[in-house]
Structures are given as C-alpha cells and as structure tokens.
Amino acid sequence: MPPLSPSPSFPSSPSTRDSVVAALRAAGCVFAEDEAELILDAARTPEELAALVDRRAAGVPLEVVVGWAEFRGLRITVEPGVFVPRRRTEFLVEQALAQVPDASVVVDLCCGSGAVGAALARALGPVELHAADLDPAAVRCARRNIDGHVHQGDLFDALPDDLRGRIDILAANVPYVPTDQVDLLPAEARDHEPLSALDGGPDGLDTLRRVAAEAPQWLAPGGCVLVETSERQAPTALDAFATGGLRTRLAVSEELYANVVMGVRGLDQ
The missing domain is CATH 1.10.8 (Helicase, Ruva Protein; domain 3)
Known part of the structure; x- marks a missing residue:
C-alpha cells in the first residue's frame, strides 16, 4: 500500500x-x-x-467522493457502499503494535476497506496478513488496499483453519452501534455505509461477543484481540473477553474519543 x-x-x-x-x-x-x-x-x-x-x-461522504481516505499516512481506497475508515481507529492500530511489536501473523476481521490491516502491515514489515468481511463490496475494496489474503465470510468462518492458534494480532473493528441508535447517526454514515458495519444489535455488542467467544482458540500464545467500543460499553466488553480466559485491558484516547478493549492470551495457555 x-x-x-x-x-x-x-x-x-x-x-x-x-x-x-x-x-x-x-x-x-x-x-x-x-x-x-x-x-x-x-x-x-x-x-x-x-x-x-x-x-x-x-451528502455523499467526502472519502467516497474523492475515492480515498487518509489512514496513518496511507491513501486507502474507499468505494461506494463500504465503511469509511475513521481516524480514531488509528488508536487501535497503535495499541496493537505496542502489545505485539514483533507480530508475524495478523488478521483484520470485519475489515471493511482493509485500512487496519494495511496500516499494521506497513508498520510491522513482512507479515502473514489476512483480512475478512461478510460484505462482498468490502472484500473487493480491501483487495485493492491489502497485500495479503482477503476472505469473504462470517467472522472466523471466513479464515483458513490453519490460522488457529497462530494469530499474533487479531484486529476486529466490529459494529457496535445499538440498533435503536442507528437512526441517530450522521446521514453520511446512515445513508451511505452498510448497515452490517454499523448495527451491533440491541446493546451494540452482539458481534463483539461472538468474537470474544472464539478468539482464544485462534490467538497464538501472547497474541491479542482488539476491538473498539463506546465508553459505556467497555465494561461489558471487558467481561466478554475475560469470560474466554483472556487477560483484558482498556485503552482510552481522549484526543480521538477512542476506546479500545484488548484481550491477550497468556503465554502458558
């Protein structure tokens, strides 16, 4: 990229x-x-x-109009109907790099345009990079942005089975807007981005819980899974990762209004 x-x-x-x-x-x-x-x-x-x-x-989002978004110094191609990468998500990338600076296997789950995977790969150097999304439009777009393997499917079902137990960084930018709050989003998101990338269910955490339940069996020892949430949702998200046996941590950037929940697999697990 x-x-x-x-x-x-x-x-x-x-x-x-x-x-x-x-x-x-x-x-x-x-x-x-x-x-x-x-x-x-x-x-x-x-x-x-x-x-x-x-x-x-x-009212078309600026990034869709010009065809790209800036993300950690990269020009990420953005196509119509694909989730636009947010600057606050750069904080998730920073937290992943700080936790596993020598990662060799990286997965960008719910990848959208593939911005997170592209940024991680650029920072880490040569890595085995996989990305996955349920939306065919997102998969097509991510293939333009990522030098790696891009898969279509529902969360972990999309990934090759030989990744189990090998993932060092699992970045999952899951939808986390509660269903009854989607209509309150800015029109640029509500009218031009896929509902599947926004609507996280009744409390916004349906997809996050699914990721938390399966992530431990996919992570390498010392590997981490990272997701964004709102400040209000963070305690519940932390509990979801802890239930799966992961060590948990919450990182907050007041400047970017970002909350990143992390689960880390122990070296002895």
Whole structure:
C-alpha cells in the first residue's frame, strides 16, 4: 500500500476554488475550505470537478467522493457502499503494535476497506496478513488496499483453519452501534455505509461477543484481540473477553474519543 501522495489534477484558478468553497459551504460542509482542496486535487477535468462537488453537496461522504481516505499516512481506497475508515481507529492500530511489536501473523476481521490491516502491515514489515468481511463490496475494496489474503465470510468462518492458534494480532473493528441508535447517526454514515458495519444489535455488542467467544482458540500464545467500543460499553466488553480466559485491558484516547478493549492470551495457555 503506497504512502499518501497527490493525484494528478487540472490547473484551477483562485476563482474556481472560491466557487467550490461557496458551493460546499452552502451545502453545510463545516470544513468547506479543506474539502475544496481535496476535491480540486481529485478532479481531472472541469466537468469531473462539477460532478464531484454535486455529489459532496448531496451528502455523499467526502472519502467516497474523492475515492480515498487518509489512514496513518496511507491513501486507502474507499468505494461506494463500504465503511469509511475513521481516524480514531488509528488508536487501535497503535495499541496493537505496542502489545505485539514483533507480530508475524495478523488478521483484520470485519475489515471493511482493509485500512487496519494495511496500516499494521506497513508498520510491522513482512507479515502473514489476512483480512475478512461478510460484505462482498468490502472484500473487493480491501483487495485493492491489502497485500495479503482477503476472505469473504462470517467472522472466523471466513479464515483458513490453519490460522488457529497462530494469530499474533487479531484486529476486529466490529459494529457496535445499538440498533435503536442507528437512526441517530450522521446521514453520511446512515445513508451511505452498510448497515452490517454499523448495527451491533440491541446493546451494540452482539458481534463483539461472538468474537470474544472464539478468539482464544485462534490467538497464538501472547497474541491479542482488539476491538473498539463506546465508553459505556467497555465494561461489558471487558467481561466478554475475560469470560474466554483472556487477560483484558482498556485503552482510552481522549484526543480521538477512542476506546479500545484488548484481550491477550497468556503465554502458558
């Protein structure tokens, strides 16, 4: 996965930039100036620029409009209908690297675009990297972002059986929005991202519990599983991993509003 770099675009004048900013601001884009620069960089012709501005003004996520998202210095391809990687998830990557800095087998479960797997592989160097998602669109997108094995299927059912007991880092960015709160999400997520990547069931933790129940048999000794939750959900998530016999830890980033729950398999297990 290449590092972030500019795309070729057509020369634009200050008046063009001003008109793009004005259109985005009128559509309610809070960071209209910053978004205008990205859209101008993505457009190769005046006609394409107009189409991109219209899509953004209609509420399509900026990352889908320009076709990529920045994630830990990488340019991650983002396709329509695929979960957009959040900057707060960079904290999950940091926690994984701190826990197992010499990991050689990495799995990005519920991978979406594959941003987490791509970032881990770039930081670790040569690794055996696997990613999996239930959504065919996510699998197609992840295959563009990951230099590794991308599988389609339901959680662990998608993984090769020979990974059992060998995974050093299992990053599972599971859905964790309670069902009755999905309608409260910003329209960009609610209307343009797959429901399966957002809705985590009645309390938001249905998928997390499934991961916690199976993760211990897939982790290598000393391996860890990491998930994001909300602050309110964290105690229940910690209990789920502890029930499976894993050592648990909660890491919090106030700057990124991120809560990462980690379960670690003991070296003697």
